[in-house]
């Protein structure tokens with residue numbers, strides 16, 4: 001399909017009315033091998049049960065029949081369930097995986113993989129609770145399926161340059177950034193605000209200008225990360241997205257769970273969607289590189 005046709009199809013898809021969401025987020029496991037200092041998932045975990053492979057297959061087939069086209073697989077750590085990943089790959093038009101990179105996603109699974117790296121070795125290990133940095137680096141080396149996805153908090157916002165160097169030196173496809181979203185309505189020591197948020201956004205703009213080939217951001221996206229202009233019309237609040245935990249309970253309003261303070265949202269997914277809706281042409285080109293035709297059918 002030509003780039004122009006893909007572009008038009010995407011706009012049409014954004015406006016289409018549907019009976020069932022086209023994009024579904026599945027937490028395919030209720031297990032994780034790490035306990036990260038900023039992670040919402042442990043706070044929202046309601047059960048240690050998870051569906052079997054056969055049960056996931058049934059769910060995926062039912063949802064595909066109802067109109068779901070793309071699946072995002074997360075957890076917990078989705079690398080613990082490679083066969084569930086393969087089932088989703090075979091049923092949907094496209095899948096995306098969010099992983100901590102400690103378990104290499106097998107090479108037969110050719111799709112976009114977002115790997116959470118939160119800083120250079122000492123910072124990453126501090127945030128992630130164990131010494132896993134070297135193992136992750138070994139697993140991701142020269143793997144072009146991978147985009148690094150740090151979550152910026154007060155612990156690591158000074159390491160943006162270092163993170164871009166890690167992306168460059170490890171030979172992955174690129175790097176994008178989210179900022180930490182709080183569960184608290186009051187003070188939260190991890191949340192970037194005021195001068196710290198300004199400093200982080202200025203650093204992002206600088207690294208984007210120097211590394212446009214690997215930094216998956218645009219000036220408009222960075223502005224939205226700062227102003228949070230997206231959150232009242234967030235993509236996750238609409239009808240085209242739904243998120244399930246590992247026992248198929250719906251998570252509302254999004255994966256971060258019911259206590260999320262949306263006014264602090266720094267999630268790159270609704271932010272990119274907002275930029276696309278604002279006709280940010282750079283975001284459209286970026287989106288095409290994030291989700292290329294070789295991995296995703298429209």
Ligand SMILES: C[S@@+](CC[C@H](N)C(=O)[O-])C[C@H]1O[C@@H](n2cnc3c(N)ncnc32)[C@H](O)[C@@H]1O
Pocket residue numbers: 032036038039040041074075076077078098099100115116149150151178179180181182266267
């Ligand atoms: C919950 S993890 C699950 C997938 C996998 N275990 C991993 O670590 O990537 C998904 C992503 O959410 C990010 N994350 C966790 N808590 C967050 C929060 N409160 N705000 C923003 N991102 C968060 C993690 O850093 C990770 O990139």
